[in-house]
Amino acid sequence: MTHTITLIPGDGIGPEITDATVAVLEATGLSFDWDRQLGGMAAVDATGDPMPEATLASIGRTNLALKGPLTTPVGGGFRSVNVALRKAFALYANVRPAKTIVPGGRFDGIDIVLVRENLEGLYIGQERYVEVNGDPRGQAESVAVTRANCERVIRYAFDYAVRHGRKKVSLVHKANILKYTSGLFLEIGQEIAKEYEGRVACNDLIVDNAAMQLVLKPEQFDVIVTTNLFGDILSDEISGLVGGLGLAPGGNIGETAAIFEAVHGSAPDIAGQGLANPSALILAAAMMLDHIGEDAAADRVRRGLVATIVADGVRTRDLGGHASTAEFGRAVAARVA
Numbered sequence: 001m002t003h004t005i006t007l008i009p010g011d012g013i014g015p016e017i018t019d020a021t022v023a024v025l026e027a028t029g030l031s032f033d034w035d036r037q038l039g040g041m042a043a044v045d046a047t048g049d050p051m052p053e054a055t056l057a058s059i060g061r062t063n064l065a066l067k068g069p070l071t072t073p074v075g076g077g078f079r080s081v082n083v084a085l086r087k088a089f090a091l092y093a094n095v096r097p098a099k100t101i102v103p104g105g106r107f108d109g110i111d112i113v114l115v116r117e118n119l120e121g122l123y124i125g126q127e128r129y130v131e132v133n134g135d136p137r138g139q140a141e142s143v144a145v146t147r148a149n150c151e152r153v154i155r156y157a158f159d160y161a162v163r164h165g166r167k168k169v170s171l172v173h174k175a176n177i178l179k180y181t182s183g184l185f186l187e188i189g190q191e192i193a194k195e196y197e198g199r200v201a202c203n204d205l206i207v208d209n210a211a212m213q214l215v216l217k218p219e220q221f222d223v224i225v226t227t228n229l230f231g232d233i234l235s236d237e238i239s240g241l242v243g244g245l246g247l248a249p250g251g252n253i254g255e256t257a258a259i260f261e262a263v264h265g266s267a268p269d270i271a272g273q274g275l276a277n278p279s280a281l282i283l284a285a286a287m288m289l290d291h292i293g294e295d296a297a298a299d300r301v302r303r304g305l306v307a308t309i310v311a312d313g314v315r316t317r318d319l320g321g322h323a324s325t326a327e328f329g330r331a332v333a334a335r336v337a
């Protein structure tokens with residue numbers, strides 16, 4: 001069976017890390033049909049639009065994309081590409097696994113998956129001014145949560161836990177203060193948790209305590225599910241536990257489409273020099289393989305990457321090594337083949 005996938009190499013280091021990642025995926029022996037499309041500045045240069053219709057149409061056909069980082073054009077009235085993609089394909093869950101790969105860091109044995117609501121809350125800027133005492137901007141309001149989106153993302157987190165053999169889901173909220181806007185999320189989470197009793201344990205934490213517990217006792221966490229803005233902050237904190245963004249993959253999941261990417265940006269400071277670490281995009285590609293049911297190939301990619309870094313000591317400069325992006329990709333591909 002051939003998997004047809006939209007491939008957006010993106011900007012800056014994007015093309016380099018995409019080439020390395022494609023080499024690793026091809027080494028799995030699976031068959032891929034890559035539909036290469038433009039996004040970001042590369043697309044602005046070619047078409048004047050950072051997310052051209054042709055790219056959206058391709059994802060609409062394949063329902064699956066692997067995306068390099070996109071440089072966000074500053075000014076010029078360009079819409080945010082990532083927000084546009086989330087909206088266009090209703091990518092309601094942002095999934096960010098963080099696992100210790102390089103031992104000996106400040107934290108060891110981290111294995112946490114954060115599931116973040118991706119479509120609403122303070123984060124998306126669906127906001128308005130309300131007149132107060134004749135001042136047209138006397139108050140600013142934002143839509144916090146909806147029942148439908150809370151249910152969808154929380155259910156996704158529990159189903160993810162079941163599918164990946166995980167034991168616990170932690171609901172992270174601020175329901176002690178935000179009785180309605182965060183309270184609704186918690187209430188729905190506790191209802192859904194009952195359906196998974198005996199299969200997946202559930203607890204809840206207030207977000208400020210969760211932030212502290214993550215650095216005090218990270219081993220107590222397994223899967224975390226939370227609302228958009230809390231997830232935005234906690235997911236970077238969790239990436240920090242495993243040494244930063246260089247090894248952090250992410251998936252944006254919708255009912256039909258899904259887009260996988262590295263969490264880091266286009267790193268213009270090192271672009272075109274063969275210095276970039278492709279690991280985050282390779283790990284994102286492994287998440288994509290899981291998503292399409294190619295679990296065995298996904299495991300081989302992850303094990304190949306870890307063996308390359310830890311056992312073989314082949315590392316890019318950011319991890320203290322000398323391998324170029326392409327050399328590192330070839331080393332992982334050789335381990336996977």
Ligand SMILES: NC(=O)c1ccc[n+]([C@@H]2O[C@H](COP(=O)([O-])OP(=O)(O)OC[C@H]3O[C@@H](n4cnc5c(N)ncnc54)[C@H](O)[C@@H]3O)[C@@H](O)[C@H]2O)c1
Pocket residue numbers: 013068069070071072073082245246261262263264265266267268269270275276277278279280318
């Ligand atoms: N998902 C995305 O498309 C996405 C995400 C974040 C930032 N961006 C965009 O990327 C551009 C640059 O953003 P930034 O500089 O704030 O963040 P960045 O993540 O691109 O870079 C931050 C630092 O990390 C280093 N770095 C990042 N990825 C690396 C890798 N794979 N290997 C080695 N070093 C790496 C960079 O060299 C830089 O020093 C901006 O236009 C921003 O909007 C895009």
